[in-house]
Amino acid sequence: MTTRELLLSAWDWEPSVVIGCAALVVVYLVLRGAARKGCPTSFLSGTLLLLFALVSPLDTLGDTYLFSAHVVQHFLLALIIPPLWLLGTPRSLAEAALRQPSLRRIEHVLAQPLAAWTLGVGMMLGWHVPALFNAALASDGLHIFQHVSFLITGTIFWWPVLCPVPERRMAPLQAIGYLFSACVSCSLLGAGLTFMPPGAYPAYLNPDDQLGILKLVRNDWGLDAKTDQQLGGLLMWVPGCFVYLTGILATAARWYGAAGQEA
């Protein structure tokens, strides 16, 4: 199989995923209907990315062949899609939701920066502990749970920074510290994986080559097991950091921007 054939053929249109995404879009459009606020492009592109992360060759590669592909998938699920969703949620919708006492109580607990940080970063670190990660690779149910938990804790993590109701967001300097410490944690994990000897996730050492693309991956792409783990670590480290950095800079810019108006 060539790279081209792989990219064309290895799509797995799992009905539950497709229907789930479609349902998300419908619900979003219906609820948003009256609101006319919140950026639909960002919500829709978030959902599109979700579909991509779960049905594209990225998923196939990440499941069996490449740790680095799996990292990209997690990166999308925890760090890219949730902020896009939050940016796309209209303020009025969030306010309406928060008027529900039960939701309000949950939000009150989970949106505490400490709780949100612990959940978001803890999930990121926890799922990469070799034992848990390997278990998720071995069991489909656990794997689905892993992905859902990334989405949920990702949303919880970004909530205090990007909450659709700006008054509920953290103070800017606090937010910078929040993102910075999260970035340091992910960097350490990434750096650790980069410099560790290969084999932290043994399933990727000798993948079960059902698609017959192992030669392609190993030789043509040059991703042997060592390079693969290194690349995975580096992706978590540098582009991961870049997402947090973007958050930090956006917060700082908004803070300085607000200065002019408030005086």
Next chain:
Amino acid sequence: MSPAPPRSAIRVWLSTIDHKQIGILYMLTALFFFVVGGLEAMAMRAQLSAPNLKFLAPETYDQMFTMHGTTMIFLVVMPALVGFGVYLVPLMVGASDMAFPRLNALGYWVTLGGGVLLYASFLAGGAPDAGWFSYAPLSEKPFSPHAGSDYWALGLLLLSAGSVIAAVNFVVTIATLRAPGMTIRRLPLFVWITLVNSVLILAAMPALNAALVMLLSDRVLAAHFFDPAHGGSPILWQHYFWIFGHPEVYILVLPAFGMISEIIPVFSRKPIFGYGFVAASTLAIAFLSFGVWVHHMFAVALGRVFISVFAAASMLIAVPTGIKVLNWAATLVGGSIRFTTAMLFAVAFLLEFTVGGLSGLAFAVVPIDWQLTDTYFVVAHLHYVAFGGIAFALFAGAYYWFPKITGHLLNEPLGRWNFWMVVIGFNLTFFVQHILGLLGMPRRVYTYPDLPWWAVLNQISTFGAVILGLGALVFVANLFASLAFGARAGNDPWDAWTLEWAAASPPPTDNFEHVPPVRSRRPLWDLKHPEAPDWATRGGG
């Protein structure tokens, strides 16, 4: 209280805890070592003025470039920048001193001690000669048996401790001693950058300390961290050194950015363009500077994937740097530019630093690095940043703040001589070194064969260095002449806007009789222009 007995000037200076006197001590120390480091550079340029010369023995030449690099970085630029900071930060935030005056004095004396220890190596069997980044295993006992490298490591440990002390003091001063109304968002950019820079120092210096402790363990206790014969790793030294070393480059250049951000607006008669972006890009630089160190190691067989990720980060850091340069240039546009010597240096900084920044970007393009790293192209690049960037900003800062520090203006005609000789000499010296690199001349060679063009280009470089050296002497002469005979400056000779110009020149021990109200980023503008204060428009902060 009975009047204190009169004390001799020497005792006053030795025991001072006044931030202004300590700042001056730092700056004078930097000036002294600037002359020393300059003489070392001159010795090297003399040796290289023709092929196969025997003016310096090879080992002497190696000591010269090691000491030149170490001196200029740790004993000139660092003390000069800390000195300016220690002098100016309390004045700029409207405080009467640093948060911990005694700690401040300790920081200075530790720094001086580090310098003395480093130079004591000359008396103890030879200065260090393994280069300013002292790559292991060359710097290990079997290959550098004499004590020079031990003095180097110990001296650097002290200098690093001095920097950490100063950084702690800066953070606390800026966090707790600001005048009423001086919010974080109204900090003068020099102070804001000093704050970010201090955190950078606190995070980067320990990597150097750890590396030095490990090197000393190897050298003195026969440990094996960097010794490949016993399983140690020379690459580990490179990682550790550059995890410190690349942030260090930004530690050196950020305060220079801060000075430029103060000087260009005042002489353009306009507030800085895009304050928020200049401030935020500082954060971005500080942050990214920890993810780019591997670009010093691209020639090592580290693997293509590994290298390319760091190449990407190294390229990214060019973006916030570019934002800064463009904002300074945009500050000029629409201004009413006064070309004092300070402003001349600041404008020259913009151009020279842009050259240095672009040649630096070349090294993020990995294949170019594979050709040109460790050649004279690097030497040219780093001097465009270190001299064309940092030193030009320091000259500009000296001309700008000398009146505040001494009460006298620096002589402007001498300043013009100073400026033009330095600019011409600098570009002659270092521009041709780009070409020497392309011709294949490696750095750190004590001599070279008589290949086509090598001799003539090296002669031009040496000739330029002489002009540059003379220009620097004009500066030193101007300092002392103006101190004795310079025109009185008055409190605010440049019609500037930050708080230090509201104090007397030189400021009294407690700095301010009363601190002017701070309601915007330019408190003195508001005072002078009650009809259109900044706080009534967008420049509030």
Next chain:
Amino acid sequence: MAPVFHPQSPEAHAIATIFLYFLVLAAMIFLVVAGMVGYSIVRYRARPGDADPRPTFGHRRIEITWTVVPLVIVVVIFAFTLRTMAGVDAPREPDRPPDLTITGHQWWWEARYPNGAMTAREIHIPAGRRVLARIESADVIHDFWAPELGRKMDAVPGRAGYIWLRADTPGTYAGTCSEFCGVQHAGMRFGVIAEPQADFDAWVAQQAETRAADPGERLFRERKCGECHAISAKDDKTYTGPPLAHIAGRRFLGGNLPNREGNLMLWITSPQSILPGNRMPDSRLPADEVQELTRFLETRR
């Protein structure tokens, strides 16, 4: 013509090309900044009596523009970088044995070939064909760099690196150590000699041969020359000094000293005056012994 811009292999050519593009781009960026600055200092120079201009504090859209445009430029440069890297770099752990192994020593370069041939300072390769060179170090970090032929590679003790070595046409290509490695770093120059395949094959075969015994060898051993130098081909030991089995066939001796009439004797007598600080002490042998050693070494061709 600068060697970097005088590429003699496809690998060096690719680097020169990306560098050229980069120079053009850098020049354009510099012109933008210089243009802004130059225009301002002419147009906005203060004239006597000028009042302060009306303050302006920035412009969000301009800021976003000059954040995004450089970002795009950087992404493009990065793409070109990746492509060129893939084209010029040898794999980190190649799946075939190297065609030759180049080892940096303080302060000379050694090359060993699979058939046991070894030489110093002059590295022979067949012209027009890509060979895989393994770069190692015997002591400190060195760096192998022949600018006309391609990338440099650090020689790090305990960690081998691989490069493609190729020259399109026969000739001699100068190279040098490019990482500071001690006193005689400057003297650590070398040449890559590219020859037609047949000549190269003959050379390698000849280098692996052992020369006929000679009475001079006894003096060589007695004066302990053999403690630092290999005198026979196919000697696996690591020596401090370069191998001498075929010294007479070399074009250069230490550093840049041509292997001409009298220079070998000069080197044996006082190497320290030629490359001060190098590992070979001045011999202080009687003149007749120096002569005998020189005669002996000149038979080692």
Next chain:
Amino acid sequence: MRQRARLAMAMFLLSEAVFFFMLIAAFVYFRAASLAVAAANLKLGATAVFTACLLASSFTMWRATVTRIRAWLGGTILLGGVFLVGQGSEYLRLFRQHITISQGLFGTTFFTLTGLHGLHVLVGIALLAILLGLATERRSVAVETIALYWYFVDVVWVAIFAIVYLWTLL
């Protein structure tokens, strides 16, 4: 003043944290080469006891900032001293087995890391002893600030203990 002193100490400890992080990273970097020696020669049980002493000293330190400063400071110094004695005995035992800083990568990394930590404990004890000599005023700024340092040194030890000792069990 209290706020300034605490901020200054926090900044200093930030740089100390990076310093120890780098040393621990060096230990981990060579772990593969040193694991066998570590697993065979380190005494987990005894060190766990001394670790408990050090952790207990954080508690006594905290009590000293609240009440009965002299007594609790004395207790802290004592517990810190016990920890150092424990570390000394560990060193002696290793030396007798000819494991020193110059014998292999385990010795190199282990003694550098734990030695520098021990040095920090020693400095802490010296500071506490000075406080004990001066102590008159309860809850002085100095006690609180140095307490921060002491907690930090303990936390670093927990990291070292986990990575150097406990990790050998995996």
